[in-house]
Amino acid sequence: MQTLTVSLADRSYPIHIGNGLLSQAELILPHLKRKQVAIVSNTTVAPLYMQALAQPLRDAGISVIEIILPDGEAYKNNETLQTIYDHLLQNRCERNTTLIALGGGVIGDLTGYAAATYLRGVPFIQVPTTLLSQVDSSVGGKTGINHPLGKNMIGAFYQPKLVLADIDTLKTLPQRELSAGVAEVIKYGLIRDADFFDWLETNMSALMALDTAVASYAIYRSCQNKAEVVAVDEHEQGERALLNLGHTFGHAIENAMGYGVWLHGEAVATGTIMAADLSQRMGWLNAAEVQRIKDIMLAAKLPIEAPDFGAEEYLRLMQLDKKVSDGRIRLILQQAIGKAVITADYDADKLQQTLSLAA
Ligand SMILES: NC(=O)c1ccc[n+]([C@@H]2O[C@H](COP(=O)([O-])OP(=O)(O)OC[C@H]3O[C@@H](n4cnc5c(N)ncnc54)[C@H](O)[C@@H]3O)[C@@H](O)[C@H]2O)c1
Numbered sequence: 001m002q003t004l005t006v007s008l009a010d011r012s013y014p015i016h017i018g019n020g021l022l023s024q025a026e027l028i029l030p031h032l033k034r035k036q037v038a039i040v041s042n043t044t045v046a047p048l049y050m051q052a053l054a055q056p057l058r059d060a061g062i063s064v065i066e067i068i069l070p071d072g073e074a075y076k077n078n079e080t081l082q083t084i085y086d087h088l089l090q091n092r093c094e095r096n097t098t099l100i101a102l103g104g105g106v107i108g109d110l111t112g113y114a115a116a117t118y119l120r121g122v123p124f125i126q127v128p129t130t131l132l133s134q135v136d137s138s139v140g141g142k143t144g145i146n147h148p149l150g151k152n153m154i155g156a157f158y159q160p161k162l163v164l165a166d167i168d169t170l171k172t173l174p175q176r177e178l179s180a181g182v183a184e185v186i187k188y189g190l191i192r193d194a195d196f197f198d199w200l201e202t203n204m205s206a207l208m209a210l211d212t213a214v215a216s217y218a219i220y221r222s223c224q225n226k227a228e229v230v231a232v233d234e235h236e237q238g239e240r241a242l243l244n245l246g247h248t249f250g251h252a253i254e255n256a257m258g259y260g261v262w263l264h265g266e267a268v269a270t271g272t273i274m275a276a277d278l279s280q281r282m283g284w285l286n287a288a289e290v291q292r293i294k295d296i297m298l299a300a301k302l303p304i305e306a307p308d309f310g311a312e313e314y315l316r317l318m319q320l321d322k323k324v325s326d327g328r329i330r331l332i333l334q335q336a337i338g339k340a341v342i343t344a345d346y347d348a349d350k351l352q353q354t355l356s357l358a359a
Pocket residue numbers: 042044045048071072073076103104105106107109129130131132133136137138139140141142143152169170171172173174177180181264265
């Protein structure tokens with residue numbers, strides 16, 4: 001097992017990465033304030049992993065409530081959140097009851113937001129079971145739900161007490177979901193870690209085959225990058241916005257297509273290509289660099305062609321991004337592979353060309 005720390009003063013917490021961690025109750029017990037937990041999962045993940053997590057906790061004398069939600073991005077909403085609150089209230093969960101998110105980013109974001117708001121805040125633990133959630137969503141404390149008008153529009157920054165990433169759970173993950181996770185892995189290379197990008201180019205087929213050493217390293221290095229960014233800018237006042245590479249475009253795609261039609265990682269991959277396209281139009285990336293970005297996405301079996309629903313519709317949806325400031329869309333663009341910036345200083349006509357999917 002390898003351990004990283006997200007350094008946030010008295011809210012610092014460990015990220016444990018390794019094999020067979022799910023059943024190691026001793027990793028969880030020190031973080032519990034009370035002998036009661038509520039594990040939140042979904043109808044896909046619970047049959048696979050609920051008992052592996054819950055039974056050792058029960059054996060250690062912990063009372064475990066199981067909350068099983070419907071599966072899918074379409075359920076990352078207010079109604080599902082109410083279902084979590086209903087279960088917590090019906091089971092008389094208290095301030096010191098710990099919520100445990102067992103699943104991918106949807107379960108993690110929902111559970112984290114429920115934890116941030118139930119009784120004005122209860123502890124929570126992330127047990128991510130997708131590649132995407134192990135490398136990104138379980139770390140850093142962004143929690144929330146979608147609104148019909150925009151992605152993740154309601155939420156809170158609320159840090160977990162612990163992240164437990166059991167690599168073995170990835171063995172049951174469908175390939176499409178694995179690819180979606182790789183999109184966020186590639187992101188770290190593009191925004192701040194050129195050596196990691198080079199390494200990913202070399203090791204992509206091994207990562208896609210879930211070679212243990214390669215997957216462990218990719219998850220560790222991704223979490224290391226994210227932990228460093230979050231430690232210096234927890235509330236996204238500056239550098240943290242770089243983690244949003246491809247997301248202003250990507251969230252527009254997710255919303256326009258209907259939540260869940262495009263996976264988040266797929267939309268991020270295509271959004272990253274759109275950001276690269278605009279960066280090239282701005283003269284910041286050259287054609288060879290853009291080609292490298294396209295090639296690595298293709299090697300990860302990710303889409304790179306944006307859906308064409310018109311530049312005006314893209315712009316309308318992108319106006320609802322959380323980075324919008326004084327009505328101006330701020331974008332994450334590339335100055336090189338390994339160097340991204342947040343900027344409102346792009347040419348509006350060139351953005352229009354990118355959104356029109358012009359050659
Ligand atoms: N909070 C953050 O910082 C952050 C970061 C990135 C993404 N997100 C959010 O995360 C969500 C995407 O997360 P995701 O890609 O994990 O999607 P997801 O949570 O929908 O999980 C993907 C699918 O895989 C299934 N699954 C999960 N673990 C499995 C396993 N081990 N074996 C088999 N099936 C499994 C799920 O039930 C689901 O059907 C989006 O809502 C996105 O906005 C949040």
